[in-house]
Amino acid sequence: MTDRCDLRCTYCMPAEFDGYEIPDNWLQFDEIVRLSRIFVGLGVSRIRLTGGEPLMRSRIADLVGQIAELPGLRDLSLSTNGTQLRKCASTLKERGIRRLNVSLDTLNRETFLKLTGRDSLDEVLSGLSAARLAGFDPIKINMVWLPGINQQEVEAMIEFCMARGFILRLIENMPMGRAAQAMGSSSLQPLIENLRQRFALTDHIIPGGGPARYLRSRDSSFSIGFITPISQHFCETCNRVRVSVSGTLHLCLGQDDQIELLPLMRSGKSDEFIAQVIRDAVMRKPEKHEFQEKPGKIIRIMASTGG
Secondary structure, eight states: OOSOOSOOOTTTSOTTOOOOOOGGGSOOHHHHHHHHHHHHHTTOOEEEEOSSOGGGSTTHHHHHHHHHTSTTOOEEEEEEOSTTOTTTHHHHHHHTOOEEEEEOOOSOHHHHHHHHSSOOHHHHHHHHHHHHHHTOOOEEEEEEEOTTTTGGGHHHHHHHHHHHTOEEEEEEOOOOSHHHHHHOOOOOHHHHHHHHHHTTOEEEOOSSOSSOEEEEOTTSSOEEEEEOTTTSOOGGGOOOOEEOTTOEEESOTTSOOEEEOHHHHHTTOOHHHHHHHHHHHHHTOOSOOOTTTSTTSOOOOHHHHOO
16 A cells, blocks of 8 residues: 555664655556456455555545455455554444454553654554454454564563454564564564463464464463464465555565566556466465575565565
8 A cells, every 4th residue: 555654663664764665656546446356356355455554545445445345355454553543443444444453562662662663552552442442353463573672571462462352463573674684583483382381272263364373262262373484484375465555566575576567557458468467477476485595685675565
């Protein structure tokens, strides 16, 4: 939706970053709807709107309504940092967003400020409350696992999510850009085993079609997911591609394989032609990322790629 964001999370967008895509190169709403229709026609049944911060794109609710009406689309979801959610949660629900992923790495105000560069924790918590009142279910909380910064807060985040019916997902830091690489990546595997034993968790499956592996308490009152691109590859089951705000189709977060779709759309190519380009591109989807083997290979801002 946009490469803009009102936060500056240290592992995502460096504080000095200003290399935003110019508006003339943005996919316009009619182009996003057209591209969504082409993907759905190819068999895609799940679409997620992301950023940057997608709620910074004006009139996004209008776009949500158009995409939600596409025949064959079964699931329309949105990833957000939550800062803008309070004022639009109910409208998004009414227009067709079914599920929310909300990025929240800490419940500590000082740590939040350190990680994001903004004193916006209250806005995020208010947004989560508004989302609950609007009836979103499930609401998934995405917490990037950053040893030395927030690892001591996992238990507090578990309690926070249990009390509100949220699904917590812990994510290993992906070293896509220089800032993320400088922070390093740590394995979640020891923590997973620890939590499995402490809370008597068992394997579980939650709808969503993504790479997370889930555990659930025996009384089904709490679920926690783990996204482990570093310690436990899920590349062989990856079913995702990303389209940036400028219409670049990224086939893998950890590889450079990409196709520019916007020039095709604006040069008068037919839906059938673009569909075949997408089909051919997906058949070349890389076997795996190389974050560990070639840590300096990908220098890319996550917000520009689509979170």
